[in-house]
Structure formats: C-alpha cells, structure tokens
Amino acid sequence: MYTLGVSCFFHDAAAAILNDGQLIAAAEEERFTRRKHDYNFPEEAIDFCLRRAQITGQELDSVVFFEKPFLKLERILTTTAASYPSSSVVFQKAMTTWLKDKLWIKGKLANYLKLDPKKVIFCEHHISHAASSFFCSPFEDAAILTVDGVGEWATATFGEGHGTDLKLLGEIRFPHSLGLLYSAFTALLGFEVNEGEYKVMGMAPFGRPEYKDKVEKLIRLGSDGSFHLDMKYFSFDRSSTDTYNEKFVELMGPPRAPESPFFTEESGYPSYFGPKPADFRKQADNNQHYANIASSIQSVTEDVLVHMSRHLQQRTGLKRLCLAGGVALNSVANGRILREAGFDEIFVQPAAGDGGGALGAALWAHHVVAGRPRKFQMDHAYWGDEHSNGSIVDYLNSQSVKHESFDNEDTLCRKAVAALEGGSVVGWMQGRFEWGPRALGNRSILADPRRAEMKEIVNTKIKFREPFRPFAPSVLIDKASDFFDARIAKQLPARFMAMVADVRPEAKSKIPAVTHVDGTARLQTVLPETNPLYARLLSEFERATGVPILLNTSFNLRGEPIVNTPAETLSSFARSGMDMVVMGNTIVQKENL
Numbered sequence: 001m002y003t004l005g006v007s008c009f010f011h012d013a014a015a016a017i018l019n020d021g022q023l024i025a026a027a028e029e030e031r032f033t034r035r036k037h038d039y040n041f042p043e044e045a046i047d048f049c050l051r052r053a054q055i056t057g058q059e060l061d062s063v064v065f066f067e068k069p070f071l072k073l074e075r076i077l078t079t080t081a082a083s084y085p086s087s088s089v090v091f092q093k094a095m096t097t098w099l100k101d102k103l104w105i106k107g108k109l110a111n112y113l114k115l116d117p118k119k120v121i122f123c124e125h126h127i128s129h130a131a132s133s134f135f136c137s138p139f140e141d142a143a144i145l146t147v148d149g150v151g152e153w154a155t156a157t158f159g160e161g162h163g164t165d166l167k168l169l170g171e172i173r174f175p176h177s178l179g180l181l182y183s184a185f186t187a188l189l190g191f192e193v194n195e196g197e198y199k200v201m202g203m204a205p206f207g208r209p210e211y212k213d214k215v216e217k218l219i220r221l222g223s224d225g226s227f228h229l230d231m232k233y234f235s236f237d238r239s240s241t242d243t244y245n246e247k248f249v250e251l252m253g254p255p256r257a258p259e260s261p262f263f264t265e266e267s268g269y270p271s272y273f274g275p276k277p278a279d280f281r282k283q284a285d286n287n288q289h290y291a292n293i294a295s296s297i298q299s300v301t302e303d304v305l306v307h308m309s310r311h312l313q314q315r316t317g318l319k320r321l322c323l324a325g326g327v328a329l330n331s332v333a334n335g336r337i338l339r340e341a342g343f344d345e346i347f348v349q350p351a352a353g354d355g356g357g358a359l360g361a362a363l364w365a366h367h368v369v370a371g372r373p374r375k376f377q378m379d380h381a382y383w384g385d386e387h388s389n390g391s392i393v394d395y396l397n398s399q400s401v402k403h404e405s406f407d408n409e410d411t412l413c414r415k416a417v418a419a420l421e422g423g424s425v426v427g428w429m430q431g432r433f434e435w436g437p438r439a440l441g442n443r444s445i446l447a448d449p450r451r452a453e454m455k456e457i458v459n460t461k462i463k464f465r466e467p468f469r470p471f472a473p474s475v476l477i478d479k480a481s482d483f484f485d486a487r488i489a490k491q492l493p494a495r496f497m498a499m500v501a502d503v504r505p506e507a508k509s510k511i512p513a514v515t516h517v518d519g520t521a522r523l524q525t526v527l528p529e530t531n532p533l534y535a536r537l538l539s540e541f542e543r544a545t546g547v548p549i550l551l552n553t554s555f556n557l558r559g560e561p562i563v564n565t566p567a568e569t570l571s572s573f574a575r576s577g578m579d580m581v582v583m584g585n586t587i588v589q590k591e592n593l
C-alpha cells in the first residue's frame with residue numbers, strides 16, 4: 001500500500017513515500033532543481049519518490065497534501081478584509097497566486113500522477129507537523145507541540161499521541177505567532193526572513209539579553225500555556241513585505257543595514273571581510289547593540305517555548321515530547337525545553353519545518369485515516385537520492401578528472417584522516433542525501449575540530465559565511481558524553497543536530513573549532529548502525545588523534561542547496577578552497593583538477 005505525501009506553495013516543497021507505513025524515500029525539491037527553498041510543485045521530488053519505490057503514479061493508493069488550501073484562503077480573506085484598505089495589495093497578490101495554482105492542487109496532483117482525484121486527500125498543516133514528529137518517534141505515548149509561522153489558522157498546537165491516535169488539545173491562532181515574532185526580529189537584524197533565523201540564533205551568544213523587557217512588551221503569556229502578540233507593533237497581518245511597523249522601530253530602535261558585515265569586539269574581524277576598517281571600534285559597538293537584540297529575542301523565544309511545553313507536560317502528565325514546526329529547528333531552545341519543561345525525552349524529526357509536512361501528511365493518512373499499525377521509526381536521515389561508485393567514476397572519467405578508488409574502506413578512511421589531520425578541508429559525499437536542512441555525514445564538508453583556525457579557514461575558503469555562525473561537531477555516540485552534556489547527547493534529536501549541548505569544561509580546549517562563543521555545540525551523534533562508513537571515519541580520526549570528533553558543515557557553497565549528484569559535488573569542490581573530496585569510494589585531490 002503506497003502513500004505519497006506532498007508539501008509545496010509555501011516554504012520548502014517536498015515529497016515523501018511510504019510503503020505500508022514504512023518510509024521508502026523523502027526529499028526536498030531544492031535538491032533537484034538547485035533553487036534554494038524551492039516551494040514550487042515538487043515534480044522532481046515526486047518523480048524521485050516513485051522511482052525509488054519502483055512504481056508509477058497510478059499505483060499509488062493515496063496522495064496526501066500537507067495543508068488545506070481552502071481553510072488557508074479563508075484565513076487570508078478574513079484577515080485582509082479586517083484590515084482593508086491598508087491590506088489591499090496583499091489581497092490582490094494573494095488572489096493572483098491562489099487562483100492560479102494553490103486552490104487547484106487536487107486536480108494538479110491527480111493530473112500529474114494520472115490517478116483518480118478521489119485518491120487525493122488533505123491534512124491540516126499543524127496535524128502534518130504533529131504527525132511528522134510523533135509517527136517518526138519511537139514513543140508509544142507522547143505530548144506533541146508544534147510551533148511555526150502560520151498554517152491555515154493555527155500558529156501553534158498542543159496535542160498528544162497514543163499508538164496510532166493523534167489528537168490536538170488546543171491551538172493558538174493567527175496573527176498570534178511565535179514564528180512570525182522571531183521573523184520580525186530576523187528582518188530587523190538585517191537578514192532574510194525564512195532564511196536568516198539561524199543567523200539570529202548564532203548571533204545571540206555574542207550579546208546580552210539587555211532588551212528583554214522591551215521584547216516582552218510585544219508578547220503576553222496566558223496561564224493556559226498560550227500567548228498573545230500586541231499587534232500594534234506588527235504589520236505581517238496586512239502586508240506581504242513588512243513584518244513590523246514604525247511602533248516596533250520606536251521600541252527596538254532602527255534596523256541593521258541588510259546583510260551588512262557583522263562582527264563584534266569578541267568575534268574579531270575576519271580576514272575574508274577585507275582590510276579592517278578604520279572605525280572598527282565604532283562599528284563593533286554598533287553591532288554589539290544588535291547582538292544584544294538577538295540575545296533578547298532568542299531568550300524570550302526560549303521562555304515562551306518552555307512556558308508552552310511546561311503547560312503541555314502538566315496538562316497531559318506525559319514524560320515524552322515530540323516537537324515540530326519551523327520553530328522546532330531552534331536547537332538552542334530545544335535544549336532548554338529538555339532541561340526545564342519536565343519531560344524526560346524529546347523527539348524532533350530532521351525536517352521539522354514545512355518540508356517535513358509531506359512526510360507527516362503521509363503518516364497521518366496511513367495511521368489516523370486508514371488506522372494501520374505503526375512499524376516505522378526514524379533513526380537516521382538518509383532518505384534522499386544516491387549515486388553508485390560506478391556512476392561517480394564514469395562522471396569523473398567523462399570530465400577527464402584524475403582520481404583514485406579504494407575498495408577497502410579502512411584504506412579510504414585512513415587517506416581521508418591523514419588529510420584532515422594535516423589541516424586539509426575534505427568534502428565527503430556518500431550514499432543517500434539527508435532529509436531536512438542538515439548535512440549529517442553523507443553530504444558534508446569536514447575538518448579537524450582541534451584546530452581553532454579551521455573556523456576561519458572553512459569560512460574563508462569555502463562557505464564565505466558570517467564569523468558568528470558556529471560549526472557543528474559530529475561525534476561517535478558512545479564517546480559523546482566525554483565531550484558534551486551527557487543528558488543532551490543521549491537524546492534522539494542529537495542524531496539530527498537538533499539540540500545544542502554544553503561542551504564539557506575540560507573538553508573546550510580540545511575542540512575549539514566546534515565550540516561556540518558561549519561554550520556550547522550543536523552536536524550530531526553518529527551511530528555505526530545507521531552510518532557505518534562515517535562512524536568508521538570518526539573511529540579512524542580518533543585512532544590518529546585521540547578525538548572521536550570532526551567538524552561537519554553542509555556540502556554547499558553560499559546561497560546554494562546542498563549537493564546531490566557527482567556533477568554538483570565536483571563543481572562545488574572546484575569552485576571552493578576544499579583540498580580533497582571523497583565521493584563514494586573515490587578520492588579526487590584539488591591539484592588534479
């Protein structure tokens with residue numbers, strides 16, 4: 001019995017396919033079209049899912065869309081009517097896109113897949129989120145919290161799951177949205193909304209939460225776990241371009257110049273920004289102010305999430321929590337929820353944002369609608385496309401690129417470790433690409449975490465990104481507690497880099513390149529059972545250096561999606577300062593390009 005889940009037309013478009021409730025494949029459209037956060041109808045991701053399941057569209061038993069377009073349109077019409085005429089531009093824009101595409105998704109899916117439209121069903125946005133976490137978790141019973149910008153009406157839901165049953169206990173409705181509050185600050189801090197939220201989180205530890213009292217003026221907490229925004233500061237309910245208004249600026253001060261270089265006294269001035277400006281001190285002081293704003297909104301967001309989670313724990317009495325929605329990608333907040341909300345265990349699925357809705361919608365149809373038993377747990381993220389050693393070598397030959405293949409994995413790993421230990425930056429492209437925004441050892445760029453200078457080298461030669469963004473460590477699971485807070489390291493989301501842990505005080509000086517300014521790290525625990533080759537590489541690095549950890553950042557250049565194919569891998573390798581790339585069992589050295 002095949003079920004296809006689809007999400008699109010909002011944030012990340014994606015498709016996922018189940019066979020009798022077992023996940024076969026899942027991927028975001030951007031990996032195929034090479035348009036970052038591509039939200040168009042995911043033809044290529046759907047084709048990939050069908051190919052992987054070895055079926056045609058007609059053989060699908062059901063197709064599930066991750067939200068209900070008519071309910072969503074109702075929300076847009078209701079809220080724009082309430083603020084007419086100031087919302088007239090939003091109304092016009094919404095009508096154009098809705099009448100063109102979004103309302104007709106049922107027919108579009110049926111046409112594309114050449115199947116009976118009756119097979120196409122719809123799941124509510126936040127139920128898709130809730131199902132994407134609970135039905136991928138190993139928990140039989142769990143509380144479920146979803147928090148994002150907005151779906152149809154809901155911006156957050158409280159729920160619980162038992163076996164194949166999933167029910168919502170309550171919801172918070174638009175315009176009261178924690179995701180949109182965070183996005184308003186993302187915009188104020190000069191970053192792109194839906195893209196720069198990670199940057200705010202990375203910037204926060206460089207500041208102090210000095211403006212927390214001001215941020216708290218924007219949001220009021222209710223005793224029932226809810227919150228309300230004071231809408232006189234915001235314009236996202238009536239504008240398609242602005243999230244906040246003049247009153248917000250009166251309160252928080254003027255916005256930071258968009259995408260201007262960010263540095264503080266503490267971060268220093270990285271060489272790849274060019275020559276240090278004469279007024280470095282003045283600019284650093286100015287940036288410090290914005291880092292303090294980032295720290296304040298991050299702190300309030302964490303407080304609100306802890307408040308909601310604690311309420312949900314007390315209401316349900318359950319000791320396990322499944323989190324989903326874009327806000328669940330706030331890995332710093334997830335650590336605080338575990339420490340403070342009264343839960344023993346937390347689960348977050350790697351595609352916690354809207355892409356994950358495709359998977360959640362399919363799981364919901366299989367378990368809740370069809371009532372079929374659960375037999376799937378997501379214990380790794382490798383659900384994307386893969387390329388055989390033969391096809392990699394064929395491609396390299398077609399490009400006349402000199403390469404060397406190694407049938408023995410120990411030899412392959414030893415070669416990579418020798419390069420890493422010698423200070424090289426190594427591209428690592430293996431097996432199926434990851435589901436969700438994180439590279440977890442199959443499409444990764446790796447470096448030696450013991451070398452403090454690696455942070456700047458990787459930024460300067462490869463990623464060209466802001467100096468305040470931390471690099472994450474991959475660590476062998478049975479060694480994780482030697483380096484990181486053991487309680488976090490044991491949690492399942494640590495496998496997906498979805499939680500931030502304190503680095504143990506005695507370990508900080510051993511792994512400076514992956515320890516953030518506040519002494520934390522967004523670790524990834526690696527299991528030999530789910531990624532044997534990557535675990536072997538880490539073991540080999542430990543044998544050579546005594547440290548079972550590698551710096552792991554995603555295999556993409558700035559502004560591009562993570563690589564999928566051998567061609568994309570080689571192209572990114574060639575255009576960056578990486579020294580060596582390992583593709584399957586084949587190594588290419590930079591000097592041989």
Ligand SMILES: [Fe+2]
Nearest residue numbers: 148325326354
């Ligand atoms: Fe969402």
